[in-house]
Amino acid sequence: MKAAVIVFPGSNCDRDMKVAIEQSLGHAPSMVWHADTELPPTDLIAIPGGFSYGDYLRCGAIAGNSPIMREVVKKASQGTLVLAVCNGFQVATETGMLPGALLRNANQKFICKDVDLKVVSDNKYFAGSFTKGDTVRFPVAHHDGNYFADEETRKRLHGEGMIAFQYADADGNVNAETNINGSVDNIAGIYNEKGNILADAASGTPDKRRAGWHGRQSVFR
């Protein structure tokens, strides 16, 4: 499996993502600069966390319009896997690859801590080591992780198995108390309809659990 990591000015988990993919796949991903207009041949595109363009204007808004993202959207529609983490989630919603938007955390503060997540759906591409109903513990590191979607979209997310993770407690209970940032329905991560795009606001980056000694499982199959 070949992977590529998109690097924007202000990305800061690009190295973490690279390390995670390297450890997961056994070889290094290509690092692709935002101004490039073509992707190398790849099976997985990773959009890492960070503060692309300083989060100016709106998180992910400027990055979402960068030259390489047109190519990413195209490949995604053709079935290439996309993993969008943290700031990557924001970029993904800005491009319209995924529905909804990420708002400022309800407490108006940056949140960095470990959280428990309930695995809501099974997916044939991602989260290979988890099954529906599991509870997993991931680190969170975000200021704008408060997922919002309108009523119709919420119904679709629930109805089509597009919710990947929800903020929960260690026993998998999902409620207002376990909702760390105000996300609608405690949503921490979603898939697109086809299931080939996973965006994850919760895990500061999956790479942190891989690269750091935080002892987490991989979301890669």
Added chain:
Amino acid sequence: MTEITKEIVAEHGLSESEYEEVLKILGREPNLTELGIFSVMWSEHCSYKSSKKWLKTLPTEAPWVICGPGENAGVVDIGDGQAAIFKMESHNHPSYIEPYQGAATGVGGIMRDVFTMGARPIANMNALRFGHPDHPKTRHLVSGVVAGISGYGNCMGVPTVGGETNFHESYDGNILVNAMTVGLADADNIFYSAAAGIGNPVVYVGSKTGRDGIHGATMASAEFDDDSEEKRPTVQVGDPFTEKLLLEACLELMATDAIVAIQDMGAAGLTSSSFEMADKGGVGIQLDLDQVPMREVGMTPYEIMLSESQERMLMILKPGREEEAKAIFHKWELDFAVIGKVTDTGRMVLTMKGEVAADLPVAPLADAAPEYDRPWVKTNPPAPLMSKDVKAPEDLKEVLVKLMGSPAIASRRWIWEQYDHMVMGDTIQRPGGDAAVVRVHGTQKALAITTDCTPRYCFADPKSGGAQAVAETWRNLTATGAKPLAITDCMNFGNPERPEIMGQFVGCIEGMREACLELDYPVISGNVSLYNETNGTGIFPTPAIGGVGLLKDASQMMTLAFKGEGQSIFVVGETRGEMGQSIYLKEIEGREEGAPPAVNLAEERKNGDFVRSIIEQRVATAVHDISDGGFLVALSEMALAGNVGAEITLLTDNELHGFCFGEDQARYIVTSNSQDVEKITNEAKKADVSLQLVGTTGHNGLKINDVLSISLEEIKEVHSNWLPNLMSAPK
């Protein structure tokens, strides 16, 4: 042209005798730009004129020190051709006036100091002092400072891994924001600031220059009064995104060999960077100010030279390498401009619009800055206060609950959860322990980092307090298993023109010096912040110390959490029951009295070396240093971290409060598996270290004989809730 009057000289913070010196050096009157340059170069902040005499007495050398004080940051060897580069710096005055931007630009400034030298920053720390929790400004300042640090550090993608926070009324009108950065570089690719190579281009990179921060260095060298908030326009505004780009661009260029010298533009901006580079290289510099990238139109030479706009660097490049460098900076969408050249004149010549705006000799300005031997008086330390002098409490549980929920001891989680402490994926000991530990990426090594100072000790007895601050960092590093390497100091004091304040400074330095010598633990960088006074009231003397240690094998890293039930609990070091200046005395009896606990450096060293050796032999299972609040507070912290209780069976109930709450130094709590008790006991005997087996882990809470029984939940509640409650309480 503006006539230089007495009033203008005074407004620039120069004394009459200093202005006489200016006239002597120039042989004529300075113009306004030149006066401005003298003013910032000779400000306390840039010239260290009150402190230099004493700073020189600190030990700065060891076989592992690659570069000591004098450069942008200090450098130590960490083996395998790698170096750790670190420094701590204050941003006190701006943070009081505008907490978010003040703290943010403090973080930005210290990171720039570190990556200027060729290091990638891998960890940030901060040492914060706020006023009394109930002071009307405290919550606003805490909230703004923490958000500023979080906003800047998180965006940079450098983890903020720890620090310390104090609350005390002496900081009501002058908070302290000290930021520290640790970076990692190849030992053979470190960049220095001495300009060289006559004719070489002088290059400006980074953000454009605006009118922000003009006279920041002068502001940092004066006392505050009730109108200080009017100084808000002199606080700089940070742009962490640009700094992130600047970091990546600089490191990319540093991977080539195009750079001769590089210096960040911090306090006193273009003035101090250009003068320092020229002075260190013994050369002159000619600058064409029309070439400086500017954000605003109509800026004068005076404004350009004194601006403290952030995220800028000055470099000397090798001839002919401009295009290569420019391509890198343009890739990162940053300004790049050749603004001058190195000359052999020994003078700084500034031109603008075809006219000479300033023509000054470099060496006299940089070197001949005034140096004062300010009069000082020694603080007479009060008499020691032992547990026999302090009434025993009736209810130990009530005392413990009060202490664990007190401003000095309550959890700082509310603060550090706002800092991204995990980015870069190498944080292996997160905030909340004795020291933070970050792995050296891609190796088995790790660096332990801590910041410490106990200002109330320093106020009561500056010398002892200075030594204690150094010793506590050494102890905290040791508790993780690391070998302490070196420190950076951030000296925060009041007005040095007052002999008692100068005496505090002298005393603290003396104590620090002794501790550094005894512990083989030199000072490699630092910063001085004086005039931390409002309306004539000074802060507690606060020599904040940042220590860095090396773990050769990160798998040996120790933490403070109890690891399970049935483990033996030891106290390393002797407990005599020192109650002077203790948290117990303050919180329970409402007194800040007595001498701080005695610092015995030989014992400190012996006990620490013993603890490190049992960690290395893998017989210790948890280690925690005993500091604020004493033994019982330290024990509670270990229990909370591991979610395991403990039962203490002391030999005697005699003066129990001295044992539980005395702040005697050079002590640790250590646990081990029961089968290792004999080994630890023998090792302690061999090392001539005082060791006391005091109990075992287990049970639901903490128990001492039949005098204390409390659940962990009760302790946790007060410990974790104090700060969130304070911050969310209705105004």
